[in-house]
Amino acid sequence: MMNFQEGKQKFIESWGKMASDWGINRTMAQVHALLLIAAEPLTADEVMSELDISRGNANMNIRALMDWGLVHKQLRTGERKEYFYAEKDMWVVVRQIILNRKKRELEPMLKVLEEISSVENNCPESESFCTVVRDIRKFSNKANQTLDALVKADATWLSNPLFSLLR
Amino acid sequence: MMNFQEGKQKFIESWGKMASDWGINRTMAQVHALLLIAAEPLTADEVMSELDISRGNANMNIRALMDWGLVHKQLRTGERKEYFYAEKDMWVVVRQIILNRKKRELEPMLKVLEEISSVENNCPESESFCTVVRDIRKFSNKANQTLDALVKADATWLSNPLFSLLR
DNA sequence: CAGAATTTTCAAATACTTTTGAAAACAAAA
DNA sequence: TTTTGTTTTCAAAAGTATTTGAAAATTCTG
Numbered sequence: 001m002m003n004f005q006e007g008k009q010k011f012i013e014s015w016g017k018m019a020s021d022w023g024i025n026r027t028m029a030q031v032h033a034l035l036l037i038a039a040e041p042l043t044a045d046e047v048m049s050e051l052d053i054s055r056g057n058a059n060m061n062i063r064a065l066m067d068w069g070l071v072h073k074q075l076r077t078g079e080r081k082e083y084f085y086a087e088k089d090m091w092v093v094v095r096q097i098i099l100n101r102k103k104r105e106l107e108p109m110l111k112v113l114e115e116i117s118s119v120e121n122n123c124p125e126s127e128s129f130c131t132v133v134r135d136i137r138k139f140s141n142k143a144n145q146t147l148d149a150l151v152k153a154d155a156t157w158l159s160n161p162l163f164s165l166l167r
Numbered sequence: 168m169m170n171f172q173e174g175k176q177k178f179i180e181s182w183g184k185m186a187s188d189w190g191i192n193r194t195m196a197q198v199h200a201l202l203l204i205a206a207e208p209l210t211a212d213e214v215m216s217e218l219d220i221s222r223g224n225a226n227m228n229i230r231a232l233m234d235w236g237l238v239h240k241q242l243r244t245g246e247r248k249e250y251f252y253a254e255k256d257m258w259v260v261v262r263q264i265i266l267n268r269k270k271r272e273l274e275p276m277l278k279v280l281e282e283i284s285s286v287e288n289n290c291p292e293s294e295s296f297c298t299v300v301r302d303i304r305k306f307s308n309k310a311n312q313t314l315d316a317l318v319k320a321d322a323t324w325l326s327n328p329l330f331s332l333l334r
Numbered sequence: 335c336a337g338a339a340t341t342t343t344c345a346a347a348t349a350c351t352t353t354t355g356a357a358a359a360c361a362a363a364a
Numbered sequence: 365t366t367t368t369g370t371t372t373t374c375a376a377a378a379g380t381a382t383t384t385g386a387a388a389a390t391t392c393t394g
Contacts, residue, residue, distance in 0.1 A: 004293045007286035011300065014279040021272045023190035025352075039295035044371075054354045059372065080362065080369060090302045105188045112181040119174035126171045128206035133178065135257045192382075211341075221384045226342065247339055247392060 011037060012051070027053060028061040032070060032086060041074045041083035069096045095151055102147050110144060113137045178204060179218070194220060195228040199237060199253060208241045208250035236263045262318055269314050277311060280304045 012033040019029030030051055035042060042050075048058045062084055065071035070093060074083040087093055117137055121130045179200040186196030197218055202209060209217075215225045229251055232238035237260060241250040254260055284304055288297045 001287045002285050007283040010283050018276050037296040037299050039291045090306045109185050116174040116177050118169050120168045124206045129204040132204050139257045
């Protein structure tokens with residue numbers, strides 16, 4: 001049986017690794033991991049010392065996580081320090097991530113695809129171009145719709161019989 | 168109506184942008200975009216001059232795309248040069264990408280989650296840890312299964328009535 | 335086999351991203 | 365208002381990733 005500290009380190013490290021594979025700042029993901037598994041909200045100083053990072057870095061990444069809607073601030077009466085805690089409902093976490101990435105990445109791409117789907121088609125090169133663009137557009141629109149559906153769906157999605165049917 | 172060269176530039180640029188948001192080398196995605204829309208297979212020299220990149224860079228990224236199974240080599244009898252073309256069936260492209268990322272990223276994460284789900288649980292801290300790890304594990308396993316299903320499904324998936332039901 | 339065409343490699347250069355830490359800004363308390 | 369604790373900012377430093385280009389390896393041809 002693994003001990004708690006070891007498990008915690010592994011989790012933080014591996015969450016960070018996965019995130020950086022997906023184009024997300026590694027430290028941001030490590031802060032997220034730390035707050036996810038914390039029993040209580042943590043202060044910036046606790047994040048700094050647990051992850052051994054600077055104040056500026058901690059502040060910046062906590063802020064980014066709040067922008068993503070994955071972490072929230074808790075103010076305690078009679079205390080000056082700010083406490084931070086992560087949203088722990090995995091369904092909400094995934095939904096937030098999908099929403100953010102969809103908006104920042106998929107939607108701009110869709111816009112470009114729409115623009116360029118009006119390319120004049122009058123030679124073999126443009127023929128090939130137009131076919132591919134049309135296909136990608138069809139696919140991306142479908143993906144977009146499916147993501148919208150996922151986001152609207154509620155947490156019971158995980159056990160949605162429709163999904164087992166897909167198997 | 169947009170002209171072809173302009174559309175082509177926009178497409179390559181925006182495909183590269185999107186890829187780099189997702190942790191994929193921008194140039195690799197641009198080479199992919201270029202080959203996707205090409206009417207005919209291209210040589211390394213053509214890729215170099217179209218994208219204005221060095222020989223080493225072109226070679227390296229073409230190779231990576233072949234490793235991903237997104238680009239193939241064509242040898243022409245009587246010619247020394249190698250020609251490269253991209254898989255254009257979007258369903259196959261997406262399938263390849265899912266397969267690769269699943270194997271390189273999701274699966275290692277699942278392995279870590281399994282390891283750390285044996286953490287001894289005997290204090291409030293470990294309680295919180297175990298709960299989150301259990302939830303993430305449940306979720307990732309479901310995602311893994313769903314991706315397996317997607318990969319096994321055939322191209323008609325796009326118009327699968329099950330997916331419209333999700334809306 | 336030698337020579338020519340082509341691809342591959344990789345150390346060094348460049349470009350890009352993240353982190354630091356000290357100073358500035360801010361906010362509560364005295 | 366002044367002091368003190370806390371958060372924010374941001375220029376410079378450190379760290380990563382990508383790109384170059386010339387040399388080495390490979391492969392075809394005569």
